[in-house]
Amino acid sequence: MTWVLDLENVSVRRGEKNILDDVSWQIAEGERWVILGRNGAGKTTLLQIASARMHPTKGVAKILDTQLGKVDVFELRPRIGLASAALADRIPASEVVSDVVLTAAYAVTGRWRESYEDLDVSRATDLLAAFGVDHLADRRFGTLSEGERKRVQIARALMTDPELLLLDEPAAGLDLGGREELVGALSELAAYPQSPVLVLVTHHVEEIPPGFTHVMLMRDGGVHTAGPIAEVLTDEHLSEAFGLPLEVSRTGDRWSARAAQVEPARSGGHAD
Numbered sequence: 116m117t118w119v120l121d122l123e124n125v126s127v128r129r130g131e132k133n134i135l136d137d138v139s140w141q142i143a144e145g146e147r148w149v150i151l152g153r154n155g156a157g158k159t160t161l162l163q164i165a166s167a168r169m170h171p172t173k174g175v176a177k178i179l180d181t182q183l184g185k186v187d188v189f190e191l192r193p194r195i196g197l198a199s200a201a202l203a204d205r206i207p208a209s210e211v212v213s214d215v216v217l218t219a220a221y222a223v224t225g226r227w228r229e230s231y232e233d234l235d236v237s238r239a240t241d242l243l244a245a246f247g248v249d250h251l252a253d254r255r256f257g258t259l260s261e262g263e264r265k266r267v268q269i270a271r272a273l274m275t276d277p278e279l280l281l282l283d284e285p286a287a288g289l290d291l292g293g294r295e296e297l298v299g300a301l302s303e304l305a306a307y308p309q310s311p312v313l314v315l316v317t318h319h320v321e322e323i324p325p326g327f328t329h330v331m332l333m334r335d336g337g338v339h340t341a342g343p344i345a346e347v348l349t350d351e352h353l354s355e356a357f358g359l360p361l362e363v364s365r366t367g368d369r370w371s372a373r374a375a376q377v378e379p380a381r382s383g384g385h386a387d
């Protein structure tokens with residue numbers, strides 16, 4: 116079997132600590148993954164490896180049939196779409212929205228003197244339309260709301276028609292309506308057979324878009340549990356991964372979680 120992503124015993128060491136610790140993880144064609152774990156669990160670091168922005172200290176990372184360390188990452192990166200807060204911070208506030216998407220074709224932020232094909236321009240327009248933000252094409256990025264920015268960033272990440280799309284907390288900072296619209300848009304993307312393999316990092320099971328197939332729970336830099344969504348998202352696994360008693364429930368194709376209700380202690384009888 117050929118994997119889209121194949122990590123074997125990958126560790127990343129910073130100072131005295133393994134911030135990723137012996138992670139083995141395989142993603143097959145067509146899968147849609149969610150990564151959950153508490154703050155500092157290593158989710159963003161894992162995406163840094165998966166997007167060829169960081170090399171492991173130990174272990175082997177194979178991405179799209181290439182191996183990190185044996186491939187020119189500048190050729191590999193356009194095959195991987197990434198949307199993250201760190202990348203968004205690099206987009207100049209004065210950049211026109213259509214250029215925010217278009218410049219991804221050259222893997223740059225900030226339009227300068229590159230020339231673009233008509234095909235690139237129409238792809239950027241189509242992607243903005245697909246995420247419902249084409250009416251903002253002429254606005255400056257810095258004037259958009261948080262929800263609008265998130266959609267533009269995902270459109271940008273899709274510009275190079277990547278085979279793997281990594282989204283780091285795309286719903287962070289969105290209000291309820293914005294979150295629900297984004298979940299709907301990602302669910303549509305997940306359902307589309309031509310879509311890239313998707314990996315979504317989130318803090319909330321409520322943000323898992325219908326159609327996502329697999330979950331990885333991370334804890335302390337390592338994989339706590341990984342596999343098909345219904346097998347992994349149990350009270351027991353989530354409670355262990357987050358280190359507190361949690362109850363998970365499923366309503367239709369959506370998930371939710373909350374602190375487990377503690378049974379009140381039974382009274383031992385009447386005290387006179």
Ligand SMILES: Nc1ncnc2c1ncn2[C@@H]1O[C@H](COP(=O)(O)OP(=O)(O)OP(=O)(O)O)[C@@H](O)[C@H]1O
Binds near residue numbers: 134155156
């Ligand atoms: N360059 C670095 N040097 C030292 N420690 C680092 C470095 N980069 C990250 N870390 C630490 O590695 C751990 C994992 O960080 P990471 O950002 O991957 O976690 P995360 O799961 O994405 O967290 P969050 O949910 O808070 O975004 C954290 O404890 C972080 O402080």
